[in-house]
Each structure stands twice: as structure tokens, then as C-alpha cells.
Amino acid sequence: MSDTVKITRDNGIAVLTLDNPPVNALGHALRAPLFEALGEANADDTVQAIVIACAGRTFIAGADISEFGKPPKEPSLPDLIEKLESIDKPTVAAIHGTALGGGLELALGCHYRIADRSAMIGLPEVNLGLIPGAGGTVRLxxxxxxxxxxxxxxxxxxxxMDEAARLGAVDRVAESDLLAEAVAFARDMATSRKPHIHIRARSEKLAIDLAAFDEAVKAVTKKARGLTAPHTAAEAVRNAITMEFDAALDRERELFLERRDSEESAAQRHLFFATREATRVPGIPRETEARKIARAGVIGAGTMGAGIAMALANGGIPVTILEMNEDAIARGLAHIDKTYAGSVKRGSITAEEKEARTGRISGTTHYADLADCDIVIEAVFEDMGVKRQVFTALGGVLKPGAILASNTSYLDVNEIAATTSRPQDVVGLHFFSPAHVMKLLEIVRGEETAPDVIKTALALARKIGKVPVVVGVCNGFVGNRMLAARREQNEDLLLSGATPEQVDRVFTDFGWPMGPFQMVDLAGLDISWKHRQSQGLTAPIGDTLCEAGHFGQKTGRGFYLYEEGSRTPKPDPFVQELIEKKAAELGVERREISADEITERTLYPMINEGAKILEERIAARASDIDVVWVNGYGFPVAKGGPMFWAERFGIKTIVERLEHWHRKTGNRVFEPAPILRQLALTGGGFGDLV
Structure with a gap:
């Protein structure tokens, strides 16, 4: 018998212990010996019942997705579950940690399931662009x-387990020793006269009004924007109602294989591994220990500061917010309370959770009250002078070893760090608004940032539920630098003949949640206006709209018109007249603009800038850029991120079109980066640059 599966016998009960670290993934190294062990236990007349348990921190946490795309090895997971279902002796899954994907499907092949009180079960395949492929949509x-x-x-x-027990997904929740209770339960089942019925033979819960089920499908798939897997999963569950068991099982497998071989699944699997890889930071030894974060401070109680405070409080960290006066503190705390109250009303948190979270947040107007904080994050106005003042004050107050973090979106973290006598303790923590909701956290590593500060920032991100990516120092870092390259062409497209709604439609057709003009209306035109002013830049249309007080949704007018109380954008005749007027003033002859041109002049410069970022080592790897853009900027999940998409689409084609637009416009954003030209010539990918 393999080391990954061990059989022990406990007075007539065979315990099959699976041990395939770190998460007992159901790769061939586990499937094959388990198949053999099931046969052995079933053939042994002294065995009355079988318990499947797992060593380590968890039950089976899923399939081994690294096997996808490789020649299949027998037995497959469906074969393994079919083997389980051929056994008449009572079979019991003893679940601790997580039983996810193929792990739960295996447990569903058993007669019974017993779980530890802290266990979690689920079928998360849609997050990889897949559906369950070993009976999950049919048995569950x-x-x-x-x-x-x-x-x-x-x-x-x-x-x-509370919900699992209520639904009937588990037969018992163990209160003390899971394995001992599972063995005792198996023994009881073996000696009882109760028939042991596999899930395939049950149908009593399938009686449902199909019209009501179809309405439920609409409700649960309405947010599956641009994704196919959720709809396919719903189809497979419907088949469980309308088809015979084996027919539904066969159809599920067909749908699974279609999804497995799809571009959407390839993209989502890429993101799965990319998100893990992003936490492996070059130059940070694995043994580096993170600093302890028991208390945090936030400078600024505005929208961003309040959001950061909530993110920290949501992660269980007490937070003190500093503002310049009591009125500002009161407004900030009131905003936080109102936000949490909205969450309670929507049912996303309980009233008790609200009280616990607000109880972790306090306010002050004195820097001295931050003296015991382990980390302080400034979220003040995006101005170097203001930030230098804040860091000067913090450097004189915070205890040794405390981390000084800036939420800057663009500014030089090294210049900020130079304000203090402890640049090794300074790091950029670029949150995205709303900070308590958005997943991405860009961790900006300065020239002197200590390795344990980076390790602490990564640990903090995990604690507060963020997706971290470590980046280097440059204007805009990774996300905003690439955004600037994309944004540069937005107004030129309007002057050349496009409309805001046409540009936005090309983006939403590609899979973005909204287009660039809808996005700037949502964020506020005044934000990008102030940034342009700080950089000495202009935008003839955007600047004029701001001078007229048209700041987007908050004023009812921006690039679109918004009716009272509505967030639905409508074309604004004022904007169209303004575009035509500015084009005439600048001598631009307007013409028909195609969807392809819009894509080439917005998306391709982004990819080009991403290549420059890799060339300059601002990002460690192309997949880090993909994680940034999917989690912080709405790049379509089904496309896998800009750099992944570029490889699949064709780097050579992108370079050819960049060269075309560079010749036509002379604009630097279209001049292909040297490494992009290199990859176009060699046919290589971004992974070849590491």
C-alpha cells in the first residue's frame, strides 16, 4: 500500500487515512492507492464498515488542477466514486478542515458524512471556470x-457546519474527537438493520417546480458577467432534476470537459496560480518573520481613510483614526457607522458584528495617541508636501519597529521615506476605493524597505482579506501607470469621431464591468483633473467639463447625464457639442471610428506599458500585473488579465498594430517596448523573461 493511503482496523472498522500534503489534493498519487484500498477493505470479510479520513490540516481540498491538460491517468475521480458506490458495507467520510470540489464529491459517494464543527464544504469549481465533473451537480x-x-x-x-447540518449535507457534526465519533457511527450503521442507501438512489428532494427553479437560476447568475461556467453549472443542476441519474452524470462530465478545455477556464486557472505566486517576493527569504500587528492607526477620516479603518477592523484589528479636528472625526465615524448599518440591512453582517467592528474603531486629533500603534497608514490628500508633513510627525511619535505606510496612488515612496529617520520602516500600501470592499492591495517596496516590513504587509493583507501584490516605485506603480497609458487615448478617440457611449460599449463587449467614461463619472472627474494639474497635464474635454462643475454622478453630469436619483448614464448633448467644438478648435477632422481601433488604441498601450514595467523590474512577473488588473481595475476574469490575454491573442499582432499607430500618431504610448519586440520576433511569452 502507498504511503499516501494507510489502512488501519478498529474492531471491524477499516479506517482509510489519506495523507497527501499539503491539502490532500486528489491527484493520481492519491486516487490509485485509494482505489486499491477500497477494494481491499471491501473484500475483507472481517471489515464491517469503512471510514475515509485524512491526515494533516484538512480533508481533501480539491482535485490536483496541475494534472489538467496532461494525459489522463486511471483511475479517474468518477471511477473512484463509482468504486465507492459499488460497496454495500457502510462507508463514512470523516471531514475536517475543508472538503472542496473533488473532496466533497468523494464524500458524496459515501453513504454517510460526519464533519468536525469547524469544517467547511463546497464546490468552488466555478472560480476556475469549471463545473463539478465527478457527480457534484447530480448528487448534491x-x-x-x-x-x-x-x-x-x-x-x-x-x-x-451549521448550514450543512440544516440542509442535510452532513449526517452528524462531531463535537469532540472526529475520527472516534466517525468510527463509532460506522459501527452503529454496520450493526443496525437500516438499509444503506447511496445518494444516487435518492430522489425525494428533487420534486420542485421547474419554473421556480428557473427563476432561482436567474437570481444566482445575474452577477456572472462575462462568465460561462456559472450558467453551465446551473444547466447541470437542472439536468439532475429532469434526467435520469446516469444520463445527468454523463452530461455533467461532457460539460465539465468542455469547460476544462475553454479559454475562460485557462484564464481563471492562470489567475489562481498567479495569486499564489504573487506572495512569493524575490529577495525576501522564506524564513523572514513578520512583525506583530496588534493595533493600527489611520491618518485621515475621509472616504479612503474610513474605508481602510473598516478593512482593518473587519480583520479584527483595533484602529485609531487621526484627523485635524473633532468635526472631521465625527463625520468619519458617522460615515463608518452608516456604512456598517447598510451592511446589516443587506444581511451581509449581523447587528452583533456591526457593534464588534465599530467598537474596534476610535478617533483622535492628537498624534501622541498613535504612539502604541504597530502600523500607521496615512490616507491624506495626494500631495507630496502634505504627506511629508505627516511622516515627519509620525517619525517623532511612533515606537521603534512600528511601520509607517502611505496609501499614495502615484507618489514616490522613496521621497516620502526620506522624510523620516527610519526609511526601513516605510512602505506603500495602495488600497483601492472603497477600501473595505476592493480586494487589491498594492504593496510598494521602497529602496530601503526592510524585508520583514514586506513580509508583515503580506501577512496583514491576508488577515484583512486582501489580494496583495508587491510592486516597485515609479509614478503610478503598476495599476495607475498602465491606466494612464490607456487613458491617454480616451479623449483623442472622442476628438477623432467616437462618442463616450461607443467607447464604453467596446469595453463592456470585451467583458469589462463598465467603460472608461462610465468609470471616471463614477469616481469623479475632479479626481483625475487634480492629478493632471499636479502633473502639468491637460485634457481639453475633461478639463472643460470640470470647469463647468460637471464632476460625474455626484453632480448629475459628467461625460453622461444622470437624472435625479439615478445612476443610469444617458448621452449628454452638451458633451457631444463640446467634443465637436474642441475638435474644430484643434483642427481634428472627425471620422468613423471602428471597435477594433478603440481596442487597439486603449488596450494595446496598456500591454505595452506592462512590458516596460517588467523591463524596469517594477513588477516581478507578468502574472503579478494580471492579478493587479483583475482585482483592482475590473479587467475581465474570463480573459485572465492583460498580459495573459496578450499572449493568447498574439504578441506579434499587438506589436504590429502598435507600430502602425506609432507611425500614424507619433505618440510615445504606441512605441513598442524592446522586450515586446523581442517576444514578437522569437514567438516567446512573458514567462520567458523571468
């Missing part, structure tokens, strides 16, 4: 009902 509806199964499978979110 028979166990918990089609609507509950639909919600679990389409959302991909795991559930805890």
Missing part, C-alpha cells in the same frame, strides 16, 4: 435539494 441536489445545491455550486462559496 439529491442530498440538499436543487435550489440549495444551485446556490452552493453557482456561487462557489463554501458553507459551514
Amino acid at each position: 441536489p439529491r442530498l440538499v435539494g436543487p435550489e440549495a445545491a444551485l446556490k452552493m455550486i453557482v456561487s462557489g462559496k463554501p458553507i459551514g
Whole structure:
């Protein structure tokens, strides 16, 4: 027997212990010996029942997705579950940690499931552009009902044991020793006269009004923007209701294989590994220990400061917010309370959770009250002079070893660090608004930032539920620098003949949640206006709109018109007249603009800037850039990020079109980066640059 599966016997009960660190993934190294062990236990007349348990910190946390795209090895997971279902002796899955994906599907092949109180179960395949492929969409509806199964499978979110027990997904929740209780339960089942029925033979919970089910499908898939897997998963669950078991199983497998081989799944699997890889930072030894973060401070109680404070409080960290006067503190705390109250009303948190989180947040007007903080994050106006003043004050107050962090979106972290006598403690923590919601955290590593500060920032990001990416110092870092390259062409497209709604439609057709003009209206035109002014830049259309007080949704007018109380953008005749007037003033002859031209003049410069970022080592790897753009800027998940998409689309084609637009316009954003030209010539990919 393999080291990955061990059989022990406990007075007639065979315990099959799976041990495939770190998460007992169901690769071939585990499937093959488990298949053999099941056969051995079933053939042994002294064995009355079988318990499947796992060593380590978790039950089976899913399939081994590194096997995808490789020649299949027998037995497959469906073969393994079919083997389980051929056994008449009671079979019990003893679940601790997480039973996810193929792990839960294996457990569904057993007669019974017992779980530790802290366990989580789920079918998260949609997060990889897949659907369950070993019976999950067919068996789970028979166990918990089609609507509950639909919600679990389409959302991909795991559930805890309270909900699992209520739904009937587990037969018992262990209160003390999971394995001992599972063995005792298996023995009881073996000696009882109760028939042991596999889930495939159950159908009582499938009786449902199909019209009601289809309405439930609409509800759970309405946010699956640009993604196919959630809809395919819903189709598979519906098949469990309308088809015979084996027919539904066969169709599920067909749909799974279609999804597995799709571009969407390739993109999402890329992002899965990219997100993990982003936490492996060059030059930071694995043994580096993070500093302790028990208390935090935030400078500024505005929208960003309040959001950062909430993100920290949500992660269980007490926060003190500093403002210049009591009125500003009161406004900030009131905003936080109102935001949490809205979360309670929506049902995303309980009233008790609201009280716990608000209880972790306090306000002050005195720097001295931050003296015991382990980290302080400034979220003040994006002005170097203001930030230098803040860091000068902090440097004289904070205890040794405390981390001084800036939430700057563009500014030089090295210049900020030079303000203090402790530049090794300074780091950029670029949150995205709303900071308590948005997942991305750009960790900006200065020239003198200590390795343990980076390690602490990564640990803090995980604690507060963020997706971290470590980047270097340059104007705009990774995300905003690439955004600037994309944004540069927005007004030129309007002057040349496009309309805001045409440009935005090209973006949404590509899969973005909204286009650039809708986005700037949402964020506020005044924000980019102030940044342009600080950089000595102009934008003839945007500047004129701002001078007229048209700042976007908050004023009812921006690049679009918004009716009272509505966030739905409508074309604004004033904007169209302004575009035509400015084009005439600048001598630009307007013409028909194609969707392809819009894509080439907005997306391609982004990719070009991303290549320059790699060339300058601002990002460690192309996949880091993809993580930034998917989690912080709305790049379509189904496309895998700008650099991944560029490789799949064709770097050579992108370089050819960049050269075309560079010849036509002379604009530097179209001049291909040297490494992009190199890859176009060699046919290589960004991974070849590492």
C-alpha cells in the first residue's frame, strides 16, 4: 500500500487515512492507492464498515488542477466514486478542515458524512471556470435539494457546519474527537438493520417546480458577467432534476470537459496560480518573520481613510483614526457607522458584528495617541508636501519597529521615506476605493524597505482579506501607470469621431464591468483633473467639463447625464457639442471610428506599458500585473488579465498594430517596448523573461 493511503482496523472498522500534503489534493498519487484500498477493505470479510479520513490540516481540498491538460491517468475521480458506490458495507467520510470540489464529491459517494464543527464544504469549481465533473451537480441536489445545491455550486462559496447540518449535507457534526465519533457511527450503521442507501438512489428532494427553479437560476447568475461556467453549472443542476441519474452524470462530465478545455477556464486557472505566486517576493527569504500587528492607526477620516479603518477592523484589528479636528472625526465615524448599518440591512453582517467592528474603531486629533500603534497608514490628500508633513510627525511619535505606510496612488515612496529617520520602516500600501470592499492591495517596496516590513504587509493583507501584490516605485506603480497609458487615448478617440457611449460599449463587449467614461463619472472627474494639474497635464474635454462643475454622478453630469436619483448614464448633448467644438478648435477632422481601433488604441498601450514595467523590474512577473488588473481595475476574469490575454491573442499582432499607430500618431504610448519586440520576433511569452 502507498504511503499516501494507510489502512488501519478498529474492531471491524477499516479506517482509510489519506495523507497527501499539503491539502490532500486528489491527484493520481492519491486516487490509485485509494482505489486499491477500497477494494481491499471491501473484500475483507472481517471489515464491517469503512471510514475515509485524512491526515494533516484538512480533508481533501480539491482535485490536483496541475494534472489538467496532461494525459489522463486511471483511475479517474468518477471511477473512484463509482468504486465507492459499488460497496454495500457502510462507508463514512470523516471531514475536517475543508472538503472542496473533488473532496466533497468523494464524500458524496459515501453513504454517510460526519464533519468536525469547524469544517467547511463546497464546490468552488466555478472560480476556475469549471463545473463539478465527478457527480457534484447530480448528487448534491439529491442530498440538499436543487435550489440549495444551485446556490452552493453557482456561487462557489463554501458553507459551514451549521448550514450543512440544516440542509442535510452532513449526517452528524462531531463535537469532540472526529475520527472516534466517525468510527463509532460506522459501527452503529454496520450493526443496525437500516438499509444503506447511496445518494444516487435518492430522489425525494428533487420534486420542485421547474419554473421556480428557473427563476432561482436567474437570481444566482445575474452577477456572472462575462462568465460561462456559472450558467453551465446551473444547466447541470437542472439536468439532475429532469434526467435520469446516469444520463445527468454523463452530461455533467461532457460539460465539465468542455469547460476544462475553454479559454475562460485557462484564464481563471492562470489567475489562481498567479495569486499564489504573487506572495512569493524575490529577495525576501522564506524564513523572514513578520512583525506583530496588534493595533493600527489611520491618518485621515475621509472616504479612503474610513474605508481602510473598516478593512482593518473587519480583520479584527483595533484602529485609531487621526484627523485635524473633532468635526472631521465625527463625520468619519458617522460615515463608518452608516456604512456598517447598510451592511446589516443587506444581511451581509449581523447587528452583533456591526457593534464588534465599530467598537474596534476610535478617533483622535492628537498624534501622541498613535504612539502604541504597530502600523500607521496615512490616507491624506495626494500631495507630496502634505504627506511629508505627516511622516515627519509620525517619525517623532511612533515606537521603534512600528511601520509607517502611505496609501499614495502615484507618489514616490522613496521621497516620502526620506522624510523620516527610519526609511526601513516605510512602505506603500495602495488600497483601492472603497477600501473595505476592493480586494487589491498594492504593496510598494521602497529602496530601503526592510524585508520583514514586506513580509508583515503580506501577512496583514491576508488577515484583512486582501489580494496583495508587491510592486516597485515609479509614478503610478503598476495599476495607475498602465491606466494612464490607456487613458491617454480616451479623449483623442472622442476628438477623432467616437462618442463616450461607443467607447464604453467596446469595453463592456470585451467583458469589462463598465467603460472608461462610465468609470471616471463614477469616481469623479475632479479626481483625475487634480492629478493632471499636479502633473502639468491637460485634457481639453475633461478639463472643460470640470470647469463647468460637471464632476460625474455626484453632480448629475459628467461625460453622461444622470437624472435625479439615478445612476443610469444617458448621452449628454452638451458633451457631444463640446467634443465637436474642441475638435474644430484643434483642427481634428472627425471620422468613423471602428471597435477594433478603440481596442487597439486603449488596450494595446496598456500591454505595452506592462512590458516596460517588467523591463524596469517594477513588477516581478507578468502574472503579478494580471492579478493587479483583475482585482483592482475590473479587467475581465474570463480573459485572465492583460498580459495573459496578450499572449493568447498574439504578441506579434499587438506589436504590429502598435507600430502602425506609432507611425500614424507619433505618440510615445504606441512605441513598442524592446522586450515586446523581442517576444514578437522569437514567438516567446512573458514567462520567458523571468
